[in-house]
Amino acid sequence: MVKPYLKVNAHLHTRYSFSAFDNTSQALDMAAEEGVQVVGINDFNTTAGFAQWHVGCVRRRLYPLFNIEMMGIDEPLRDKGLRINDPNNPGRIYISGKGLAYPVILAGEPAALLDRVAEESDRQVRAMCSKLNALTAGYGICLDANEVAGSLTKGNLRERHLARALRLAVEEIYDTAARAESFYTELFGENHASPIRDTAGIENEIRSRLLKAGGAAFFPEDSRAFLPVGDIKRIVLAAGGIPTYPFLGDDARGRFTDFEADLAHAAKKLKEWGFQSVEFITPRNSLETLEEYAGYLWDEGFIVTFGSEHNTPAMEPIELRARGGIPLTEKLERINYMGACVIAAHQQSMAEGAGGWLTDNGDRTAPP
DSSP states (O other), X not given: OOOSSOEEEEEEOOTTSOOSSSSHXXXXXXXXXXXXXXXXXXXXSOXXXXXXXXXXXXXXXXXXXXXXXXXXXXXXXXXXXXXXXXXSSTTEEEEEEESOOSSOOOOHHHHHHHHHHHHHHHXXXXXXXXXXXXXXXXXXXXXXXXXXXXXXXXXXXXXXXXHHHHHHHHHHHOOSHHHHHHHHHHHHOTTOOSOTTOHHHHHHHHIIIIISTTSTTOOOOOGGGSEEHHHXXXXXXXXTOEEEEEEOOXXXXXXXXXXXXXXXXXXXXXXXXXXXXXXXXXXXXXXXXXXXXXXXXXXXXXXXXXXXXXXXXXXXXXXOEEGGGEEOOHHHHHHHHHHHHHHHHHHHHHHTTSOOSBOTTSOBSSOO
């Protein structure tokens, strides 16, 4: 039976930030093989992958969406200790931009702001690399940040790249699983949990134990790395895109952040902030939460789209599922497809110079 809606995955990271994929071709080949016909690149702090994404999609007869993701800060909510869509850091807020103009039009002061954020992020990761080397020097392991950036990235160095580089260095130096296991046990302590064959688990453990807040190699971000919500919206609008709030949704225990627990209040606040669009990363949410939240927000007039991110070491299917591999319902597929249609129409209209779904200051020019 032919499904009535095209399959859409509107949020995929590539090696221009961090990705489970070896390269863009692998991501797009998987999409084509799985019948996902609309695919959105969604890297952190950069549009550098847009051209390669466009060419690859054209070759495979896929429809490309051009997106970006940034991290911001809401200082009043941070001061109150309230979590928004980061489960661990009060006041921290992830924001996407959907349907950016391609070819890229971002320039001037908004482009300079984005460059500054990327530079501050790079500086932080390089500082963590130095601290990580201090921990591993006694084992004959010393990572060169420039080499890591050159071999594992397309220029956007992140802490996940350090975790991968350390795992690869351990595999090169320790020629047996037993010796590598001994290294990690010494590094992490007796509560080291990930099996040595679980490469994604090892990388996640390195990151969570050493490179996140409280870890021995953690280096705090400079406040310049986090822009206010208004500045991020301004960058997205200047790039021709639609500012979008990514819902974290429920975790495996059914818990929500302080901001998202009251859906009606969250929707009201997002409208006050000027957001017309939201998204969900479906593999991390229950089907019930996706049905409730996406349905409510669509009915409230938001564009709603879904993605998988693929910004961890674990390789998952590109065809979207809810947590536990549960297929999306037809209702959710319809919402995702209709949301992607609005973004695609906006993107195409912007490319033709005719203006899009939003005005320059983010107001709607047409209903959803």
